[in-house]
Amino acid sequence: MKTVRRALIGSGALIMAYAVSGALADDDVKGGVLIFLVAVLVAHDGLLLPLSIGAGVLIGRIVPSRLRTPVRVAAVISLAVTVVALPLVLGRGRVPDNPSILPLHYGRGLIVVYTIIWVTTAVAVAVRRRSGRTRKHLERSSPARDR
Numbered sequence: 001m002k003t004v005r006r007a008l009i010g011s012g013a014l015i016m017a018y019a020v021s022g023a024l025a026d027d028d029v030k031g032g033v034l035i036f037l038v039a040v041l042v043a044h045d046g047l048l049l050p051l052s053i054g055a056g057v058l059i060g061r062i063v064p065s066r067l068r069t070p071v072r073v074a075a076v077i078s079l080a081v082t083v084v085a086l087p088l089v090l091g092r093g094r095v096p097d098n099p100s101i102l103p104l105h106y107g108r109g110l111i112v113v114y115t116i117i118w119v120t121t122a123v124a125v126a127v128r129r130r131s132g133r134t135r136k137h138l139e140r141s142s143p144a145r146d147r
Contacts, residue, residue, distance in 0.1 A: 052079065066132065067125050074121035078114060085110045 023029045055075055063071050087093075088106040095101060 048079075048083070052076070055079075066128065070121050070124045070128065074117050077117050081110070081113050081117070085113070 023033075056072060059068060059071050059075060085106060088102060089110055091102055091106075093101060
């Protein structure tokens with residue numbers, strides 16, 4: 001496993017070095033692009049990552065252990081959807097004289113997506129609980145246990 005990890009780290013570092021050298025050598029990459037990339041890095045490491053870790057810890061303290069995985073998965077998916085949809089929900093770029101630029105009600109769509117994510121998670125949790133009860137019931141009534 002150590003060899004695979006080292007190979008992945010090495011190949012990732014080589015790919016990043018290639019990307020950075022290509023960006024620095026390209027005349028089209030201007031200061032705005034570099035500022036944007038630094039802002040994304042700072043926003044990720046300074047805001048998104050700590051919030052994700054905090055939410056994972058909070059879920060770990062509140063949710064029972066066998067249900068944590070589906071809840072954490074739903075939380076990560078919800079976060080990813082939020083990051084993608086937030087600019088549309090906020091309406092950046094919408095102009096009054098051209099309603100076709102952002103024509104839909106993106107807030108309502110985001111709520112629909114959240115509903116689908118969390119209803120699916122609730123169904124998965126219910127199935128997991130039911131299968132756990134069925135397994136326990138079968139183990140209790142098993143003739144092999146009576147021996």
